[in-house]
Amino acid sequence: MFAETLKRVVDNVDGGIAAVVMGLDGIPVETYVKQKDRVDVNTVAMEFSFILTQVRKAGDSLQVGSLEELSVKAQRLVLVCRMISPQYFVAIAMAPEGNFGKARYLARVSAPTLAAAL
Amino acid sequence: MFAETLKRVVDNVDGGIAAVVMGLDGIPVETYVKQKDRVDVNTVAMEFSFILTQVRKAGDSLQVGSLEELSVKAQRLVLVCRMISPQYFVAIAMAPEGNFGKARYLARVSAPTLAAAL
Numbered sequence: 596m597f598a599e600t601l602k603r604v605v606d607n608v609d610g611g612i613a614a615v616v617m618g619l620d621g622i623p624v625e626t627y628v629k630q631k632d633r634v635d636v637n638t639v640a641m642e643f644s645f646i647l648t649q650v651r652k653a654g655d656s657l658q659v660g661s662l663e664e665l666s667v668k669a670q671r672l673v674l675v676c677r678m679i680s681p682q683y684f685v686a687i688a689m690a691p692e693g694n695f696g697k698a699r700y701l702a703r704v705s706a707p708t709l710a711a712a713l
Numbered sequence: 714m715f716a717e718t719l720k721r722v723v724d725n726v727d728g729g730i731a732a733v734v735m736g737l738d739g740i741p742v743e744t745y746v747k748q749k750d751r752v753d754v755n756t757v758a759m760e761f762s763f764i765l766t767q768v769r770k771a772g773d774s775l776q777v778g779s780l781e782e783l784s785v786k787a788q789r790l791v792l793v794c795r796m797i798s799p800q801y802f803v804a805i806a807m808a809p810e811g812n813f814g815k816a817r818y819l820a821r822v823s824a825p826t827l828a829a830a831l
Contacts, residue, residue, distance in 0.1 A: 634775070639777075642771040642774070642775060646771060650785055653761065654785075656760070657790075662787050663786045663787060665785050666782075667780070667782070668780075668782040669772045669781060670778025671777045671778040672777035
């Protein structure tokens with residue numbers, strides 16, 4: 596269920612590398628890897644589970660409402676993280692030249708399907 | 714110099730609230746506020762100076778190259794942060810219904826001007 600949705604997202608994003616559904620505790624629920632040699636998406640997402648927790652705390656103290664999405668662009672990797680429940684998120688790793696807008700869009704529209712399967 | 718560039722960015726983004734040039738140590742260099750009643754951009758950016766530092770550390774350990782951009786969407790606020798030098802970033806705060814793509818674009822194209830003024 597998760598696997599099919601993650602595959603559909605990654606395969607439909609230009610430059611898509613991998614995607615994972617993970618808890619904020621850093622434990623992966625499901626992973627789909629399209630390009631094996633690029634990056635270990637579980638390690639990346641695990642680092643970001645900690646960062647998402649920090650961002651959520653910051654958001655709480657700033658009273659800007661619940662965290663929905665976090666995106667990071669580094670020289671060799673773009674990561675789009677979207678919360679699918681208060682404790683779980685989906686992370687999509689892609690090449691920096693990939694289609695960032697489409698990754699955000701697919702993360703958003705697939706979130707209810709992923710949340711329903713939790 | 715900073716002020717004019719920040720004003721041009723915020724005023725040209727639909728939903729633009731404020732922008733700040735800040736060091737990763739959380740100390741603001743220059744701030745421009747368009748909508749005073751929405752959010753304290755210095756407080757927001759200060760929280761994110763800590764988070765950017767964490768993201769940069771994560772990027773270093775993951776060997777994905779240097780951090781270029783971080784965007785966060787919460788229910789009531791969108792924040793686009795772009796590194797303009799290894800120690801300084803520009804943060805643009807905007808309404809969630811604002812033009813996210815244009816904020817990213819203007820942050821990117823104004824980065825060299827801001828960096829030159831540091």
